[in-house]
Amino acid sequence: xxxxxxxxxxxxxxxxxxxxxxxxxxxxxxxxxxxxxxxxxxxxxxxxxxxxxxxxxxxxxxxxxxxxxxxxxxxxxxxxxxxxxxxxxxxxxxxxxxxxxxxxxxxxxxxxxxxxxxxxxxxxxxxxxxxxxxxxxxxxxxxxxxxxxxxxxxxxxxxxxxxxxxxxxxxxxxxxxxxxxxxxxxxxxxxxxxxxxxxxxxxxxxxxxxxxxxxxxxxxxxxxxxxxxxxxxxxxxxxxxxxxxxxxxxxxxxxxxxxxxxxxxxxxxxxxxxxxxxxxxxxxxxxxxxxxxxxxxx
Amino acid sequence: xxxxxxxxxxxxxxxxxxxxxxxxxxxxxxxxxxxxxxxxxxxxxxxxxxxxxxxxxxxxxxxxxxxxxxxxxxxxxxxxxxxxxxxxxxxxxxxxxxxxxxxxxxxxxxxxxxxxxxxxxxxxxxxxxxxxxxxxxxxxxxxxxxxxxxxxxxxxxxxxxxxxxxxxxxxxxxxxxxxxxxxxxxxxxxxxxxxxxxxxxxxxxxxxxxxxxxxxxxxxxxxxxxxxxxxxxxxxxxxxxxxxxxxxxxxxxxxxxxxxxxxxxxxxxx
Amino acid sequence: xxxxxxxxxxxxxxxxxxxxxxxxxxxxxxxxxxxxxxxxxxxxxxxxxxxxxxxxxxxxxxxxxxxxxxxxxxxxxxxxxxxxxxxxxxxxxxxxxxxxxxxxxxxxxxxxxxxxxxxxxxxxxxxxxxxxxxxxxxxxxxxxxxxxxxxxxxxxxxxxxxxxxxxxxxxxxxxxxxxxxxxxxxxxxxxxxxxxxxxxxxxxxxxxxxxxxxxxxxxxxxxxxxxxxxxxxxxxxxxxxxxxxxxxxxxxxxxxxxxxxxxxxxxxxxxxxxxxxxxxxxxxxxxxxxxxxxxxxxxxxxxxxxxxxxxxxxxxxxxxxxxxxxxxxxxxxxxxxxxxxxxxxxxxxxxxxxxxxxxxxxxxxxxxxxxxx
Numbered sequence: 015x016x017x018x019x020x021x022x023x024x025x026x027x028x029x030x031x032x033x034x035x036x037x038x039x040x041x042x043x044x045x046x047x048x049x050x051x052x053x054x055x056x057x058x059x060x061x062x063x064x065x066x067x068x069x070x071x072x073x074x075x076x077x078x079x080x081x082x083x084x085x086x087x088x089x090x091x092x093x094x095x096x097x098x099x100x101x102x103x104x105x106x107x108x109x110x111x112x113x114x115x116x117x118x119x120x121x122x123x124x125x126x127x128x129x130x131x132x133x134x135x136x137x138x139x140x141x142x143x144x145x146x147x148x149x150x151x152x153x154x155x156x157x158x159x160x161x162x163x164x165x166x167x168x169x170x171x172x173x174x175x176x177x178x179x180x181x182x183x184x185x186x187x188x189x190x191x192x193x194x195x196x197x198x199x200x201x202x203x204x205x206x207x208x209x210x211x212x213x214x215x216x217x218x219x220x221x222x223x224x225x226x227x228x229x230x231x232x233x234x235x236x237x238x239x240x241x242x243x244x245x246x247x248x249x250x251x252x253x254x255x256x257x258x259x260x261x262x263x264x265x266x267x268x269x270x271x272x273x274x275x276x277x278x279x280x281x282x283x284x285x286x287x288x289x290x291x292x293x294x295x296x297x298x299x300x301x302x303x304x305x306x307x308x309x310x311x312x
Numbered sequence: 313x314x315x316x317x318x319x320x321x322x323x324x325x326x327x328x329x330x331x332x333x334x335x336x337x338x339x340x341x342x343x344x345x346x347x348x349x350x351x352x353x354x355x356x357x358x359x360x361x362x363x364x365x366x367x368x369x370x371x372x373x374x375x376x377x378x379x380x381x382x383x384x385x386x387x388x389x390x391x392x393x394x395x396x397x398x399x400x401x402x403x404x405x406x407x408x409x410x411x412x413x414x415x416x417x418x419x420x421x422x423x424x425x426x427x428x429x430x431x432x433x434x435x436x437x438x439x440x441x442x443x444x445x446x447x448x449x450x451x452x453x454x455x456x457x458x459x460x461x462x463x464x465x466x467x468x469x470x471x472x473x474x475x476x477x478x479x480x481x482x483x484x485x486x487x488x489x490x491x492x493x494x495x496x497x498x499x500x501x502x503x504x505x506x507x508x509x510x511x512x513x514x515x516x517x518x519x520x521x522x523x524x525x526x527x528x529x530x531x532x533x534x535x536x537x538x539x540x541x542x543x544x545x546x547x548x549x550x551x552x553x554x555x556x557x558x559x560x561x562x563x564x565x566x567x568x569x570x571x572x573x574x575x576x577x578x579x580x581x582x
Numbered sequence: 583x584x585x586x587x588x589x590x591x592x593x594x595x596x597x598x599x600x601x602x603x604x605x606x607x608x609x610x611x612x613x614x615x616x617x618x619x620x621x622x623x624x625x626x627x628x629x630x631x632x633x634x635x636x637x638x639x640x641x642x643x644x645x646x647x648x649x650x651x652x653x654x655x656x657x658x659x660x661x662x663x664x665x666x667x668x669x670x671x672x673x674x675x676x677x678x679x680x681x682x683x684x685x686x687x688x689x690x691x692x693x694x695x696x697x698x699x700x701x702x703x704x705x706x707x708x709x710x711x712x713x714x715x716x717x718x719x720x721x722x723x724x725x726x727x728x729x730x731x732x733x734x735x736x737x738x739x740x741x742x743x744x745x746x747x748x749x750x751x752x753x754x755x756x757x758x759x760x761x762x763x764x765x766x767x768x769x770x771x772x773x774x775x776x777x778x779x780x781x782x783x784x785x786x787x788x789x790x791x792x793x794x795x796x797x798x799x800x801x802x803x804x805x806x807x808x809x810x811x812x813x814x815x816x817x818x819x820x821x822x823x824x825x826x827x828x829x830x831x832x833x834x835x836x837x838x839x840x841x842x843x844x845x846x847x848x849x850x851x852x853x854x855x856x857x858x859x860x861x862x863x864x865x866x867x868x869x870x871x872x873x874x875x876x877x878x879x880x881x882x883x884x885x886x887x888x889x890x891x892x893x894x895x896x897x898x899x900x901x902x903x904x905x906x907x908x909x910x911x912x913x914x915x916x917x918x919x920x921x922x923x924x925x926x927x928x929x930x931x932x933x934x935x936x937x938x939x940x941x942x943x944x945x946x947x948x949x950x951x952x953x954x955x
Contacts (some may be wrong), residue, residue, distance in 0.1 A: 249421025
């Protein structure tokens with residue numbers, strides 16, 4: 015019986031150790047190595063057959079040079095900053111777009127709600143790549159958006175939207191919107207309608223009741239939604255590379271190019287390590303918010 | 313309380329228009345006669361025909377299907393085990409590390425997961441191809457399965473399992489005869505999620521796929537970098553259609569099940 | 583027809599079915615069961631009674647095999663059962679939540695344990711049908727648990743646990759999920775089934791009324807220890823501590839100082855008041871004691887009763903009319919309030935007393951019980 019238990023625990027455990035933990039340690043190790051014209055393209059490589067001295071010389075060759083390089087080269091810290099900025103602004107726009115939708119859903123007639131819910135989930139199951147692709151045709155110079163804006167006479171000349179940061183914002187908001195809507199909807203639907211009636215009874219206007227009751231009580235959902243958009247947006251690769259221009263700096267794209275185009279594995283490793291360090295803060299905050307929601311439900 | 317004010321109606325209309333218009337345009341233009349993607353040249357299904365003749369796409373689709381099927385099955389088995397260990401495993405050495413490893417891949421940027429797995433495969437000298445994509449997909453989707461299954465495990469009464477032991481089941485029999493049938497819906501939705509994630513994945517696959525195996529998303533990505541094309545519109549339409557039918561079928565089945573349960577509950581009260 | 587009383591615990595030659603020998607169970611720092619020893623005999627209907635967290639559920643889970651004692655031994659039929667896993671024990675349990683398998687029909691739920699024991703198919707069928715009959719749910723064999731009512735579920739759980747004819751049946755708060763009326767009916771059915779099957783029942787409950795009704799013996803527990811193990815009437819009429827007296831039913835407790843006077847003790851309890859005369863629970867009681875008396879044993883009258891040792895005067899503070907009974911809260915000099923209960927045996931009787939009436943309370947020398955405090 016005990017052997018069964020050990021087997022049950024160790025199979026998924028060892029799998030994750032081998033295919034999640036070990037790879038990450040390798041990334042960390044390579045980020046401390048130097049680039050070399052070899053296969054694999056970095057040095058030192060560990061050769062255990064060389065015994066203890068080999069291991070010691072291996073460790074003595076590891077250093078933080080790549081991290082110093084990241085700090086001194088403009089490209090990298092600008093990319094981190096620009097990723098943070100893009101993720102932050104698009105999260106905010108997502109909130110502005112998502113909250114009214116979630117609010118409308120929560121206040122829609124009861125028999126509509128399952129259908130509306132389905133309509134929000136459907137894009138979630140649809141291929142991410144295809145959803146990004148669907149924007150390309152719309153945002154291009156002769157695309158639908160420009161045609162529409164010229165038709166209503168708002169602009170005379172077609173605007174360049176595709177391959178700019180604006181397209182990246184639109185892309186993130188479009189693809190990650192369901193992540194914002196669902197948690198906010200989940201908190202709004204639980205909101206007791208009699209609270210608003212009580213607020214109005216006590217002299218609040220509709221708008222006041224919204225700001226003083228609805229918004230504070232849906233805070234947990236808003237925070238959850240923001241992190242669910244912010245965290246993946248920060249490391250996003252597909253959207254900047256398909257919708258963004260050559261001057262769009264996002265760290266996911268930089269990492270990809272560093273690795274494949276420049277074949278500088280040690281620097282790519284260092285970029286990944288720093289990105290993870292940056293991500294720890296929002297992830298911890300998100301976890302804390304989730305715990306608060308769980309406790310509130312108990 | 314629940315009434316449709318003009319504000320709500322507007323925000324719902326605009327919101328869903330925003331979510332759906334781009335996809336609808338893709339679908340409409342997949343039936344466009346003209347190769348020009350911005351000019352309507354009349355109705356035609358010729359791009360579907362061309363798509364079905366495109367060997368490269370068909371090969372990639374076949375690879376994607378194989379990867380999705382195998383990796384989602386592995387992920388479902390491992391993920392269910394992981395969920396069981398998390399919820400029912402009690403204390404063991406390194407439990408915190410284990411739960412961390414279950415949750416971390418959910419928030420890990422795909423570029424990092426892809427990069428780290430690729431470096432692993434290189435350092436152990438594993439040739440990149442179908443097998444490495446399957447390993448990579450099984451690893452990150454097992455974590456999603458674990459989360460889905462463990463939320464079901466947490467919510468069901470532990471004494472049902474104890475009752476099975478009490479009535480003479482070995483722990484394994486109790487799992488097979490009682491726990492598994494009860495958590496089956498969660499296991500199935502976990503499997504569907506794993507399958508979708510695998511079929512969808514571009515970033516991780518493009519790191520760990522070798523020249524011998526190209527998945528459909530990799531193929532689509534490299535072709536849309538060159539711009540919009542009617543074949544991709546046709547392909548998108550097919551994929552959107554499959555997802556739509558699947559989602560609606562699933563929601564209809566659950567709705568039926570809920571209605572049946574309601575009826576039975578009323579029967580019980582009589 | 584004279585019937586020999588069922589009292590194996592009084593027979594020194596009787597062999598107990600279950601023996602707890604100095605059993606202790608700790609969960610981390612928390613001591614759930616504290617050096618507990620007890621014998622339970624075959625065919626007993628034994629109730630473990632106590633507030634939540636007193637360790638009664640832990641005792642039951644140790645019998646079922648879901649917990650193992652930290653120290654001490656538990657014997658079933660003279661054999662140590664600690665190394666036997668739950669699925670190999672001839673002990674079955676009826677769970678508080680019933681724990682019915684939601685994906686199986688009522689029939690398959692009851693057959694579940696029998697199938698595990700590799701019984702031939704036709705025997706299983708006969709046994710399941712017998713069980714369905716026993717708990718009177720023959721009609722519902724093909725339904726799923728969610729398609730039957732709460733009371734029916736309780737019966738399925740009972741039938742499922744009894745199907746394997748265990749030596750010992752454990753019942754965890756068996757009736758707590760039922761409403762009051764159904765609970766009272768089911769109590770008698772439970773006793774009936776226990777008698778018919780001759781199975782030993784151990785029931786865990788926090789409901790004293792339930793324990794008193796169904797059990798042949800009741801064990802009152804607190805903080806992992808047994809406070810008293812006795813028949814229901816003894817527990818009620820002769821509690822061995824103020825804890826037991828207070829836990830079971832309603833009681834007045836008066837603190838005082840005792841001196842022995844021949845066969846009785848005199849308890850000085852308030853200055854300027856005559857001592858209470860009571861019967862000691864052990865010879866030579868003296869010093870600080872608690873005098874416990876049930877409200878229904880305190881008589882209330884307008885006139886001072888004669889020929890009684892224990893008579894006090896007081897003023898009515900409150901009257902609780904419960905239909906069948908009325909309880910008077912009477913303030914005595916010295917700030918003590920005593921409850922006195924009278925049965926409302928006549929329908930249109932004028933209520934004899936009202937608020938603020940001066941009344942006399944009285945009781946006989948043997949009505950109360952003197953306990954060490």
